[in-house]
Amino acid sequence: MMFDHLDPVILARAQFAFTVSFHFIFPSFSIGLASYLAVLEGLWLKTGSGVYANLYRYWMKIFAVVFGMGVVSGIVMSYQFGTNWSVFSDKAGPVIGPLMAYEVLTAFFLEAGFLGVMLFGISKVGKGLHFFATCMVALGTLISATWILAANSWMQTPVGFAINERGQFVPAGSWLPIVFNPSFPYRLVHTVIASYLTTALAVGGVGAWHLLRGRDNPGVRKMFSMAMWMAALVAPVQILAGDTQGLNTLEHQPAKVLAMEGDYDPSPEGAPLILFGLPSNEEGRVKAKIELPHLGSLILKHDPYAPLPGLKDFPRDQWPPVPIVFWSFRIMVALGFAMLGLGLFSLVARWRRKLYDWPWLHRAAVAMGPAGFVAVIAGWVTTEVGRQPWTVYGQLHTAESHSPLAAPAIATSLLAFVLVYFLVFGAGVYYILRLMAHAPERGEREPRPTPRRAAGITPAAALPQPDLQRR
DSSP states (O other): OTTTTSOHHHHHHHHHHHHHHHHHHHHHHHHHHHHHHHHHHHHHHHHOOHHHHHHHHHHHHHHHHHHHHHHHHHHHHHHHHHHTOHHHHHHHHHHHHHHHHHHIIIIIHHHHHHHHHHHHOTTTSOHHHHHHHHHHHHHHHHHHHHHHHHHHHHHHSOOSEEEOTTSOEEEOSOSHHHHTOTTHHHHHHHHHHHHHHHHHHHHHHHHHHHHTTOSOOHHHHHHHHHHHHHHHHHHHHHHHHHHHHHHHHHHHOHHHHHHHHTOOSOBTTOOOEEEEEEEETTTTEEEEEEEETTHHHHHHHSOTTOOBOOGGGSOGGGOOOHHHHHHHHHHHHHHHHHHHHHHHHHHHHHHTTOTTTOHHHHHHHHHHTTHHHHHHHHHHHHHHHHHTTEEETTTEEGGGTSOSOOHHHHHHHHHHHHHHHHHHHHHHHHHHHHHHHSOOOSSOOOOOOOOOOBTTBOOGGGSOOOOTTTO
16 A cells, blocks of 8 residues: 555654644633633623623633633544553553543633533623633633643653552652652743743734724723733743743753754864754764854753763764754744733833834734744753653653554555544634634623523513603
């Protein structure tokens, strides 16, 4: 057959990478958007301003679509653990399985239980109860991220396990070392902040789009201002969080960091920072590189003359695919500094009282609207490809983790995923963009409670009222 010559491991990895890339976009948006909705509703209850109520209704529609697409894409991805990665599921299941189950029990049920009240109960329940439901959905998204990142972080830095007679990873006593593994806190902070920045840029991009068409809508002005505050205040924090995660990764996964930096050769007197170049695993060097002396050691060790190892200090069969990791890391970092630049630009405009009057700021915000999604995908690629050739770092090779499937079967399902995903999720993204293209309501209208009916009696509030002015 036409696919017989292909490597089934590469095909299985490509299929999982394709599906998880689609999936990752939606949780990164829904985590931040759920918290943003909680903030909007809290401000509405505190101030009584209908502007916040209008923005809440506006973004709640978008959140509902994003949340649904995230759930559907996540279910498909989880099935691949059994279809394409059955050996990994068998060996790591006693550790990964319970963590995934805890995510369903503590997060998904929480979100599902309150999502209906949040989406459809704004005019049917009290304001306090509805705000509580919104907060529970936001909390559920954060708990969900916590368990998923605990499982992924354990695969990156596995601790607290033993291997039984069947070759399976099992907890060696307490679950706390497994959940709170060495890389977990850093990944959790970095990922959650990335979700907030992704949401801020998307909200800011939508607000800027409408500001370029008119500046008198109070809801548009409010969403743009809130988004720019988030970008200005959180982007520097994210850069610091990324630095601490890099230091943690250097300690526990040094080959990944060396691949990110393109350091093939050891640097006993301080490593340079390679800005750009063409890494080659075959030649073991970065061709046509542009570098800054000693800056690599300054960033990674906070000492410009600190020695750093090179990839050549590790067996060649343990090298990650350096070109992919090298460039995905630079895309993520470049977008991070672009977010910082946009935040500073907005602070200057705010100081000059021109936040709603500088078209170039608005054009920059529109251009940066998708940047958060690109950055989280680039970060995911850096993390997961940089872990190769391991599924469980240092313990289980990727080549030993896949199911005994023939290449044609995996290739056929991969093609089916590509067609269906682009059709279904492409339509969903198009619908989200259509929702974003409409500006929020201009008037400050609050949700009204639905009149209650009992025993067929129409409440007096719903009956026609006499015209007292004519009398």
